[in-house]
Amino acid sequence: MRTARRYLASEIYRTTLGVILVLLGLFTFFEMIDTLDNLNERFSFLSMLYLQALQIPTRLYDLLPISLLIGAVIALAGLAQRNELVILRVSGISSKKLLLMLWAITIPIMVIATLLSEIATPYAEEKTSEVTLSVLGKSSNKMNSGYWFREPIDDSHYRVINIRKLNSLNEISTVVIFEYNTQKNEFSRMITAQKAALQNGILSLDQVNITTSLIDIQTTLSQADAPIQQVSSIQQLNQLEFPTSLTTERLVATELQPDRMSTINLLNYIQYLEENHLQSNRHIVALWRKGSYPFTLLVMITLAAPIGFVQNRKGGVGAKIFIGILIGIIFFMANQLALNVGMLNNLPPWLTALLPNIIALTLAFTALYLIERRSKPSTFIHAK
Known part of the structure; x- marks a missing residue:
């Protein structure tokens, strides 16, 4: 035998x-x-x-x-x-x-x-x-508008991160971040940066422009006359850092087909998608x-x-x-x-x-x- x-x-x-x-x-x-x-x-x-x-x-x-x-x-x-x-x-x-x-x-x-x-x-x-x-x-899974990520900031705010171009899996060019107030259901501010780097759960932005909303958008849009007060403020910074749930592994996941990922990274990315109420x-x-x-x-x-x-x-x-x-x-x-x-x-x-x-x-x-x-x-x- x-x-x-x-x-x-x-x-x-x-x-x-x-x-x-x-x-x-x-x-x-x-x-x-x-x-x-x-x-x-x-x-x-x-x-x-x-x-x-x-x-x-x-x-x-x-x-x-x-x-x-x-x-x-x-x-x-x-x-x-x-x-x-x-x-x-x-x-x-x-x-x-x-x-x-x-x-x-x-x-x-x-x-x-x-x-x-x-x-x-x-x-x-x-x-x-x-x-x-x-x-x-070239990027395999990139849309024409780049890569999109959604994550909560706190109980009343969340942000949407748009990465236009990946130079490598850590270096990023042209980042646009939109922050929203979930309680008031309105836009809070927009952050743009020419360059960014992602390392150890920290997103570091260079050459930053921050546009902050100063008005109640729904009230302003409901009025027929143009607003008299200033609607937004713009702030420029050389550098800005903040913690993010976006990790290198989750960034890599956008470049890989799901079948090509390891089980650990796949479970991690599924957890990220479900935490942010995204299709998984x-x-x-x-x-x-x-x-x-x-x-x-x-x-x-x-x-x-x-x-x-x-x-x-x-x-x-x-x-x-x-x-x-x-x-x-x-x-x-x-x-x-x-x-x-x-x-x-x-x-x-x-x-x-x-x-x-x-x-x-x-x-x-x-x-x-x-x-x-x-x-x-x-x-x-x-x-x-």
Whole structure:
């Protein structure tokens, strides 16, 4: 049993590694071709190679489930073609035991996937954002008006922070801050700064202009005549500092896709969104998807099992590989479709994240049951 498991593991690991290297090479090559148009004095060829190297963990994170599916199909189809699966079955290993062996083989890959999801991918994405900001001057999730954050000041005031441009993940250009009085439901003051820095929960502003409202806006607007008194005062300061709930991690979260964040940072950002009554459903779904990511690998190996277990008299390895690739593409599309449909219809986050896995696992178990049921009569007749 142990020898058979080691042999199966070596075959699946070898083919999966080959598939990963091929897919990584293809995606990296096409991405490099697409990036060649951006080469200039600031963005050199070496910078492009460094950027592509940083994106390898993210690509590996995306490609690992499909690579495991295709690699397992290739390995199992090869074993079936060489009648080695038949030998395992004759030696007393049932389909159930074979499936349990495949799940045990997947456990080390699940551990690697967890480390990749929690450490390598978030770190690589942060570094990629830094390089993109410093070299290309681009931001992935920036709106035309910049980045917007909302936070409470005290029980009766809150502020809205608008960051127009990020020079790096700590240095900011052009900040506009709006402060509101929640009790009177009116604007209090506006703070603008040419430069800012965020460090240790302190937002430091340089070259500051403070425009403070001196009137009751609702009363003034309700009057037909122009106001006689001064409506606002303007104060200029060289520097202004104040504590903020906006941290570097939360600033980084605006540059990263929720699926690319670590669980700790994702929970921190969800807490920030909920404290400020902002939409957090997309990030909660991402949290469920991260939790189910190792489980997806089990689903992939289970999907590969019925494809590989089918016995063909004349080869059929190429057809099995094609079916495996097709199933991988369909699963990827179904995963994205479930995400979009779940977000549009406000479905429970756990259902949006787990539904494709549940459906795929059900189909795989059904296929294994049908294969096992079909093989039993023929075995009985042969024994007669």
